[in-house]
Amino acid sequence: MIHDDRSAAFDALTAAAWSALGDVLDPELPVVSIVELGIVRDLTCGRDECVVTLTPTYSGCPATRVIEAEVRAAVSRVTDQAVRIETVLAPAWSSDWIAPEARAKLAAAGIAPPGQARAAASTIALREAIHCPHCGSLATEELARFGSTACKAQYRCRDCREPFDYFKPH
Amino acid sequence: MLEEDIASANVGLDLLGQARLWFAYASEIDGRSEDRFAYFRESDDFRNLLLVEQPNGNYADTVARQYLFDQWHVLLLAQLATSRDTRIASIAAKALTEARYHVERSSGWVVRLGDGTDVSNARMQAAIDALWTHTGEMFVVDEGERPLIEGRIAADGESLRAPWLAAVRSVLAEATLVEPADSWMQATNGGGGRQGVHSEHLSRLLAEMQVLPRTHPDARW
Numbered sequence: 001m002i003h004d005d006r007s008a009a010f011d012a013l014t015a016a017a018w019s020a021l022g023d024v025l026d027p028e029l030p031v032v033s034i035v036e037l038g039i040v041r042d043l044t045c046g047r048d049e050c051v052v053t054l055t056p057t058y059s060g061c062p063a064t065r066v067i068e069a070e071v072r073a074a075v076s077r078v079t080d081q082a083v084r085i086e087t088v089l090a091p092a093w094s095s096d097w098i099a100p101e102a103r104a105k106l107a108a109a110g111i112a113p114p115g116q117a118r119a120a121a122s123t124i125a126l127r128e129a130i131h132c133p134h135c136g137s138l139a140t141e142e143l144a145r146f147g148s149t150a151c152k153a154q155y156r157c158r159d160c161r162e163p164f165d166y167f168k169p170h
Numbered sequence: 171m172l173e174e175d176i177a178s179a180n181v182g183l184d185l186l187g188q189a190r191l192w193f194a195y196a197s198e199i200d201g202r203s204e205d206r207f208a209y210f211r212e213s214d215d216f217r218n219l220l221l222v223e224q225p226n227g228n229y230a231d232t233v234a235r236q237y238l239f240d241q242w243h244v245l246l247l248a249q250l251a252t253s254r255d256t257r258i259a260s261i262a263a264k265a266l267t268e269a270r271y272h273v274e275r276s277s278g279w280v281v282r283l284g285d286g287t288d289v290s291n292a293r294m295q296a297a298i299d300a301l302w303t304h305t306g307e308m309f310v311v312d313e314g315e316r317p318l319i320e321g322r323i324a325a326d327g328e329s330l331r332a333p334w335l336a337a338v339r340s341v342l343a344e345a346t347l348v349e350p351a352d353s354w355m356q357a358t359n360g361g362g363g364r365q366g367v368h369s370e371h372l373s374r375l376l377a378e379m380q381v382l383p384r385t386h387p388d389a390r391w
Contacts, residue, residue, distance in 0.1 A: 059264060060187025089191070090260035092267050144173030145275040146180040154173060170267055 006047075013045040013079055020074040021052070027063045027070075028149045029167075031109040034067055038097025041088055049082040050075050055093045057170070058150040095151075095170045107133045110164055112140075112155065117169040132157035133164050142166075174229070177275060181236070184268040191261045209383040213373050214366040220356065221304040223363070223372040227297065230290065233279040234297035240273035241337050242308045242330060249325040258323065277341045284345025291346065298342070299350045306355025307362040308334070 021043065024034050034040055034054075042053035052071050056064055068085050075083045095114040098106075103113035115128040129138045137159035147154040152165040193204040222239055226232045247269055250262035280298075283290040309331040311319065318324035342349055361367045383389060 056187070056264075058184055058187065059191060059268060060183035060185070062183070088260075089264045090256075092260075092264040094267075144177055145271070145278075146173070146177035148176070150180045150183055168271070170271070 010045050010047070013050070013081075014043060016078040017045055017050055017052075017075045018043055020078045021071060024067070024070045024074050027066045028061075028151070029106070029109075029111070031105045031111075032098075032102040034071070036099040036102035036105075038093060038099070039067065040071075045079065045081060049084050050079060051084045051086060053086045053088055055088050057093050061150060093170070095167060098167075106167060107131075110134065111152065112164055112166040114167040114169040128169075130155055130166055132160060132162065134162045135160040140164075174279075178232070178236075181272050181275070184265075184272070188261070188265045188268070191264070195257055195261065205383065209380045213368050213376055216363070216368065216372060216376075217366060218363050218368075218372070219304070219307060220363040220369055221301060221308070223369060223375060224301060224304065225371055228293055230283055230293035230297040231300070233276055233283060234294065234301050237273070237276035237280045237341070238298075238301055238305050238338070240269060240276045241341075242305075242334050243269045244273050245330045245333055245337075246325050246327075249330070252322075253324070254322045280341055280347070281345040284342070284347040294345065295347050298347060299352075302350040302352070303354060303356050306357040307364055310357050310362070310364065312364060 018035070021040055022033050022035050026032055026034055026037055026039075029037070037057070039054055039057065040052065041055050042051070044051050052075065054067070054071065071085060072083045075081075094117045096117050098114065106113045110133050112130050112133045115130070130140045131138060132140050132155075135157060137157055139158040140155050141158060143154040143156050143163065145153055147165045151167060151170070153168050154163065155166045156163045189208075190204060193207045196202075196207060197204055219239070221235060224231075224235055244266065247262045247266040251259055251266055253259045253262065280294065283294040285291070286294075309327045311327045315324050315327075319326045339349060356362060358365060358367070363372075
């Protein structure tokens, strides 16, 4: 029974820590949380420590260190336990992991959410039509393959003439 | 211009991130820190390809260098992603998702500049002609690599030559460029970047990159 009580307590702590991470926003996309982006792969609080498993979106993402610091701070708000961060690369992060609610939040912030990432084996570059996040038009065109951050490309709407960021399928 | 400046920086950022993943793994095996690898090696301790240390030149030179590298990089990473060393495989699989995007962009620019104006075509052709000679060493297998290739840990450089050439030919054709008439490629036997024998350009790059930590060895950033 004692053991069961303990694991129940650890489960409750893990749930509280997950909830705390839900408040950590991506520093470069401060409208969505790192949980919604699919960066947090696992979280387990046990007897001695909380282990948070993260995966980077892009290898060179400069926000990685900031995210780690914010993860430590968030988990430390719900527990006194030590926080250990592990980084995993496999399976490689995909924009397909972004939660549906997060896609709506990106669009509301003027960032067109990513289309389906193409299958790893495919060698054919398919370009989906991208909805303008301002007016909804599909008459949009790519201006540049990279935008303000590694995860975005620059687009322009031919109907409302507004430029916008497009979260690249990856 | 601004967009492409940002794009080049973003590609560079991806490649730096990938380099850190490789150095982090090398550190675990070798014991030297990531920073020791990056900042405290001399040029003849670096094993990079001669191609990637060539100067930026004009934009056609920059794009040509990037494209010839990217096209090889995706093939190399695809093979490393199946390595029996799971750490190598996971780094390569991660990097491959980024490298695929890089080659789409750089090949697109080879086509736009090659099939552009007379001036852009001439510059793109000159850039391909000048860099071509440095591409041969991408496919040379060092004797030391053989056991690693046979153990399915490292990639077999020789096997990348045919698919690389086929892809490059297709892009050059679309770009209305011609494959360099002088097909001589530097294929080193003890005398290229992979053996630590570099052009003077690497020393200048390293001087800029290494000056801060060498001047202030305990600097933190």
